[in-house]
Amino acid sequence: MSAHTQPSGTGSGLVKWIDSRLPVFTYLQKEYGEFPAPRNFNYWWNFGAILSFMLVLMIFTGIFLAMQYTPHVDFAFDSVERIMRDVNYGWLLRYMHANGASFFFIAVYIHIFRGLYYGSYKNPRELLWIFGVVILVLMMATAFMGYVLPWGQLSLWGATVITSLFSAIPLVGDSIVTWLWGGFAVDNSTLNRFFSLHFLLPFVIVGVVALHVIALHVTGSNNPLGIDPKGPQDTIPFHPYYTAKDSFGLAIWITLFAAVVFFAPNFFGEPENYVRANPLVTPAEIVPEWYFLPFFAILRAVNFDVLFIDAKLGGVIAMFGSILVLFVVPWLDRSKVRSARFRPVYKWFFWILVLDCLLLGFVGGHPPDEKVFEGIEGLKFINLGHLGTAWYFFHFLVLLPLLGMFEKTRPLPTSIAEPVLGGGQSAAGAAAKPMEKA
Amino acid sequence: MDIGKKLSHVVAIAAVAGLTLVAGTGSVIASGEAKHPEAQDWSFAGPFGKFDVASIQRGLQNYIENCSACHSMNQLAYRNLSSLGFNEDEVKEIASQYEVTDGPDDNGDMFDRPARPSDKFVLPFPNEQAARASNNGAFPPDLSLLAKANPGGPDYIFALLTGFVEEPPEDVELAEGMNYNPFFGGGQIAMAPPLFEDGIEYSDGTPATIEQQARDVANFLQWAAEPEMEDRKRIGWKVVLFLLVLSALLYAAKRQTWARLH
Numbered sequence: 001m002s003a004h005t006q007p008s009g010t011g012s013g014l015v016k017w018i019d020s021r022l023p024v025f026t027y028l029q030k031e032y033g034e035f036p037a038p039r040n041f042n043y044w045w046n047f048g049a050i051l052s053f054m055l056v057l058m059i060f061t062g063i064f065l066a067m068q069y070t071p072h073v074d075f076a077f078d079s080v081e082r083i084m085r086d087v088n089y090g091w092l093l094r095y096m097h098a099n100g101a102s103f104f105f106i107a108v109y110i111h112i113f114r115g116l117y118y119g120s121y122k123n124p125r126e127l128l129w130i131f132g133v134v135i136l137v138l139m140m141a142t143a144f145m146g147y148v149l150p151w152g153q154l155s156l157w158g159a160t161v162i163t164s165l166f167s168a169i170p171l172v173g174d175s176i177v178t179w180l181w182g183g184f185a186v187d188n189s190t191l192n193r194f195f196s197l198h199f200l201l202p203f204v205i206v207g208v209v210a211l212h213v214i215a216l217h218v219t220g221s222n223n224p225l226g227i228d229p230k231g232p233q234d235t236i237p238f239h240p241y242y243t244a245k246d247s248f249g250l251a252i253w254i255t256l257f258a259a260v261v262f263f264a265p266n267f268f269g270e271p272e273n274y275v276r277a278n279p280l281v282t283p284a285e286i287v288p289e290w291y292f293l294p295f296f297a298i299l300r301a302v303n304f305d306v307l308f309i310d311a312k313l314g315g316v317i318a319m320f321g322s323i324l325v326l327f328v329v330p331w332l333d334r335s336k337v338r339s340a341r342f343r344p345v346y347k348w349f350f351w352i353l354v355l356d357c358l359l360l361g362f363v364g365g366h367p368p369d370e371k372v373f374e375g376i377e378g379l380k381f382i383n384l385g386h387l388g389t390a391w392y393f394f395h396f397l398v399l400l401p402l403l404g405m406f407e408k409t410r411p412l413p414t415s416i417a418e419p420v421l422g423g424g425q426s427a428a429g430a431a432a433k434p435m436e437k438a
Numbered sequence: 439m440d441i442g443k444k445l446s447h448v449v450a451i452a453a454v455a456g457l458t459l460v461a462g463t464g465s466v467i468a469s470g471e472a473k474h475p476e477a478q479d480w481s482f483a484g485p486f487g488k489f490d491v492a493s494i495q496r497g498l499q500n501y502i503e504n505c506s507a508c509h510s511m512n513q514l515a516y517r518n519l520s521s522l523g524f525n526e527d528e529v530k531e532i533a534s535q536y537e538v539t540d541g542p543d544d545n546g547d548m549f550d551r552p553a554r555p556s557d558k559f560v561l562p563f564p565n566e567q568a569a570r571a572s573n574n575g576a577f578p579p580d581l582s583l584l585a586k587a588n589p590g591g592p593d594y595i596f597a598l599l600t601g602f603v604e605e606p607p608e609d610v611e612l613a614e615g616m617n618y619n620p621f622f623g624g625g626q627i628a629m630a631p632p633l634f635e636d637g638i639e640y641s642d643g644t645p646a647t648i649e650q651q652a653r654d655v656a657n658f659l660q661w662a663a664e665p666e667m668e669d670r671k672r673i674g675w676k677v678v679l680f681l682l683v684l685s686a687l688l689y690a691a692k693r694q695t696w697a698r699l700h
Contacts, residue, residue, distance in 0.1 A: 039699070081513050081583075084666070091666045092673075236699065244692040251685040258681055262674025263485045266586055274587035274663075276580075284623070 031217050036235035037242055038223035040416055045221070046249030047111040053250055054104040055209065059202050061097040069149065071195035073188045076151035077276045095265040101143050102268040103257050105291035108136060117350055119338030120222040126330040128215040133326045135208050140292070142201040145194040147289055152273030157286045159186045159194070168313040185279065226338030227412055234416035285367060293364030294357050298322050298392065300368050301385035318389060325396045332396055334404025342410040346403050353395050360388040473620040475590040475597030482660055485671055490657055491523055496640050497658025498522065500651055504632055505581065508573060510561045513582035514662055517555040521665060529555045536560040574615045576628030585656070585663035592656040597621045599652035602631040
């Protein structure tokens with residue numbers, strides 16, 4: 001029996017019995033108890049825990065909603081209203097699920113920008129980052145299909161617009177669209193398969209999240225200084241320090257979430273989707289949910305032909321390209337320094353990129369031909385769309401590689417513990433201060 | 439300890455979330471031609487908002503006597519009226535004014551019977567074609583969700599009902615059978631002005647001005663769209679206050695834990 005690993009904590013006989021056969025307790029203790037984490041995380045590092053919570057919340061509310069929902073074009077809209085009116089606390093389930101999607105995306109966008117700011121994608125964390133981008137893509141597919149299920153006007157017409165994008169593919173485009181729809185229009189078979197896939201994909205996300213977390217626990221976490229821990233003085237056990245910090249951040253997050261769910265549950269939604277889907281009436285304007293607006297703006301920004309690529313295909317390539325480019329960020333960014341704290345030029349361009357994405361989101365919510373300001377004739381939303389899209393790709397494809405070559409970075413502190421515990425002289429001293437007695 | 443720094447972090451997080459929200463609300467549908475409805479004071483507005491039940495009851499009376507000739511409310515059942523303060527007998531009484539087709543009976547025949555509280559509001563027309571045939575080709579929309587199915591919400595309903603103009607501006611050419619209302623997209627609406635000064639005798643004696651009636655109908659439709667609103671806000675306060683206390687406790691626990699590090 002000596003070959004069995006002993007659980008490191010004290011446990012009851014049952015815990016020991018299980019652990020010597022299936023070392024789950026040893027695993028938890030190792031990966032979430034003693035797991036050495038850099039001692040200088042700031043609150044931007046809370047979003048991993050927040051996202052885990054959101055994923056579980058979405059799966060639980062979704063499972064209970066599915067018990068009452070009917071995926072049929074004749075009954076879907078009414079079954080959702082039945083959940084809102086007749087199912088006990090059905091309104092709470094549905095509002096948590098609908099607003100949960102919005103909060104999930106807010107959190108994931110913050111998490112991604114955190115990674116971009118602190119260079120969390122760099123060697124040795126490239127695969128960790130790639131799994132993260134895969135999760136983003138899966139989330140977008142899941143959210144898109146989920147929005148179709150209530151079968152309101154924007155469900156139907158949003159699904160029609162987005163699936164029709166695939167018709168831009170030369171030769172086989174139209175066949176692909178028919179295949180996606182399971183017919184010749186977005187109809188009952190489309191709704192059925194979207195429901196099925198909307199139920200399936202979250203569990204695929206759980207799988208990729210597991211890979212994301214495993215990869216994280218191999219390389220260890222990045223930190224605001226972007227330098228590797230040099231020894232035990234640079235790390236603290238995950239529990240109780242970061243379990244305590246994550247719990248506090250999560251509680252604040254859930255408070256904000258609850259405020260929206262209970263007091264402004266339709267804040268993020270489009271009113272038009274409370275109108276039953278009608279294939280004979282096209283809405284005045286078809287807009288996706290807010291979290292897709294930047295990508296929608298990029299799609300519509302390409303309104304010109306490039307060589308043999310027509311505008312429609314060009315827009316689709318740009319839209320998918322804007323997500324795919326994230327996969328290669330670890331190789332586009334040539335800088336050896338991870339954290340933007342020590343990259344004085346990159347820091348500025350990072351914030352410009354954030355503003356650019358917000359601008360694209362703003363543009364995506366307006367018709368391309370609408371004037372940006374009353375009275376200024378020349379400036380339409382499409383012009384802003386061109387600008388925002390061009391900058392987005394310029395940032396990743398040109399700026400990131402060039403900055404790596406030409407930027408003069410600040411000197412890095414010799415260790416994480418140095419600025420935290422002693423050397424006030426270091427450049428990072430002030431920045432790391434929140435950790436002192438946090 | 440540096441609360442300022444920490445606060446600035448929280449503020450930064452809130453700011454990012456806030457900006458994201460602003461980007462999100464940029465997507466309000468631009469309805470260039472329709473006049474923007476003016477914001478009204480509603481009793482249900484805000485986190486402490488409550489329904490004005492007397493007004494909703496008058497709105498119901500108005501719906502039954504005026505609107506229901508053309509407009510369905512297919513998400514409502516007569517039993518839902520009990521939450522407006524009607525007792526079981528009163529709900530039965532209201533329901534029994536309507537006939538529904540039921541069956542088949544033991545002989546396999548369909549039969550008509552008075553509606554029961556468990557029945558949905560009886561539709562004015564059996565199908566869309568019948569509704570169009572009776573309304574000069576127009577289809578009167580279902581009103582169950584109207585209050586949250588347009589960007590103006592109840593303000594829009596109030597503005598539309600009080601906004602009819604008898605003589606359209608000179609540059610507007612009204613189509614046959616249409617009426618001018620600047621709050622409706624395109625300015626032309628098939629519905630004739632539905633409310634008249636003293637056009638209804640309210641059972642609670644409230645003077646039935648057009649404004650009063652419009653307000654009552656808007657209140658009624660807001661209730662119909664979100665009947666759970668009062669429950670939602672009441673529970674919401676308990677949940678949010680609980681979470682704030684929990685957050686404070688967790689913050690204290692976190693500080694105590696981290697104090698051990700030095």
